[in-house]
Amino acid sequence: MSQSEQPCQDLASFARLPAWDRTPSDLEGLGYERDPRHLFGRLQRVATWDASGPVLSRLGRALVARSLRLDLPTIVEERPSADGATRLVLALEDGARIEAVHMPRAVVRPRVTVCLSSQVGCAMGCTFCATAKMGLVRNLASHEIVGQLLAVLHRYGPLSAQKLNLVFMGMGEPLHNVEALIRALEILCDPAGLAVPPTRITVSTAGHVPGLERLARSRWVPELAVSVNGATDQVRRSLMPIGKRWPLAELRAALDRWPRRPHQKITLEYVLLAGVNDDDESADRLADWTGDLRHVLNVIPFNEWGDVPSPYREPASERVEAFVARLRSHGCLVKVRRSRGRDARAACGTLVVR
Numbered sequence: 585m586s587q588s589e590q591p592c593q594d595l596a597s598f599a600r601l602p603a604w605d606r607t608p609s610d611l612e613g614l615g616y617e618r619d620p621r622h623l624f625g626r627l628q629r630v631a632t633w634d635a636s637g638p639v640l641s642r643l644g645r646a647l648v649a650r651s652l653r654l655d656l657p658t659i660v661e662e663r664p665s666a667d668g669a670t671r672l673v674l675a676l677e678d679g680a681r682i683e684a685v686h687m688p689r690a691v692v693r694p695r696v697t698v699c700l701s702s703q704v705g706c707a708m709g710c711t712f713c714a715t716a717k718m719g720l721v722r723n724l725a726s727h728e729i730v731g732q733l734l735a736v737l738h739r740y741g742p743l744s745a746q747k748l749n750l751v752f753m754g755m756g757e758p759l760h761n762v763e764a765l766i767r768a769l770e771i772l773c774d775p776a777g778l779a780v781p782p783t784r785i786t787v788s789t790a791g792h793v794p795g796l797e798r799l800a801r802s803r804w805v806p807e808l809a810v811s812v813n814g815a816t817d818q819v820r821r822s823l824m825p826i827g828k829r830w831p832l833a834e835l836r837a838a839l840d841r842w843p844r845r846p847h848q849k850i851t852l853e854y855v856l857l858a859g860v861n862d863d864d865e866s867a868d869r870l871a872d873w874t875g876d877l878r879h880v881l882n883v884i885p886f887n888e889w890g891d892v893p894s895p896y897r898e899p900a901s902e903r904v905e906a907f908v909a910r911l912r913s914h915g916c917l918v919k920v921r922r923s924r925g926r927d928a929r930a931a932c933g934t935l936v937v938r
């Protein structure tokens with residue numbers, strides 16, 4: 585191709601739409617003449633791909649050549665951990681980088697959990713979180729959220745959603761980018777595509793109340809995890825600036841309005857920081873705040889970030905046990921969650937790309 589032809593080609597490729605967040609009706613609107621769900625399935629189901637990507641019919645290839653871009657985020661770094669989790673760094677089209685974590689679990693039924701990012705960096709500024717140090721660089725578009733997952737599944741599997749759990753606990757506050765998240769959920773849950781059940785998708789929020797309300801009105805309502813981390817507004821605000829905007833009482837009221845399925849529990853996350861929020865009084869207040877909310881409380885002893893300086897320390901294991909025992913004495917259902925991938929910096933609150 586001569587150099588004079590290059591600008592036209594660039595313009596043409598710019599005009600093509602990313603394929604990964606096109607619904608079947610979008611594909612129909614782009615002029616696909618056969619059943620658009622079939623092409624959608626070919627694009628979304630990695631089980632049907634070959635090594636270089638989706639395997640398409642002649643008509644599918646023609647539509648892609650005319651209207652769609654198939655470029656996926658590129659995995660540029662893979663850091664395996666001794667516990668089987670792998671931290672992945674993915675480069676986006678504009679060079680921005682995000683992180684995802686692939687976590688297989690072999691016990692009883694083999695399953696894989698993939699932890700996904702929703703933003704490049706994060707604006708929430710939680711003081712215990714390494715990602716917060718980046719600030720918010722930008723939101724991910726819905727095709728980047730879906731493309732991130734497809735890139736991970738294509739490389740590491742599983743190839744079907746039957747063995748897959750998704751958690752939005754990577755970089756970013758998903759509800760601060762709620763429209764792109766909802767669009768991505770529409771694609772991921774569509775029965776003609778990957779068909780991930782919404783009950784196997786968990787969205788984790790720092791307590792973004794308008795985002796919660798918007799997500800609650802969407803078609804595919806996922807499971808919910810909420811970072812609490814402080815049992816009083818004063819402690820919570822010192823750890824999570826979002827607590828100034830939406831205090832604990834307001835957050836609690838929003839959780840009461842969350843549309844739960846029968847027997848569904850809301851997951852409450854509590855990062856335990858030595859000398860900050862790990863005393864018995866905090867446990868009493870936390871139990872009081874949860875009240876009659878159907879929940880499971882994940883207590884997560886803080887991960888020291890290693891090479892990233894942090895003002896916080898991991899609590900001693902006796903303190904963790906005492907804190908948990910105190911919560912249980914109030915009737916709370918508590919699990920202690922040791923984050924996986926600690927040696928690969930893939931654990932909660934440690935995702936940061938330099």
Ligand code: SF4
Pocket residue numbers: 706707708709710713714715716754755756757789790933
């Ligand atoms: S904990 Fe979550 S919401 Fe808070 S700064 Fe980190 S990524 Fe953002």
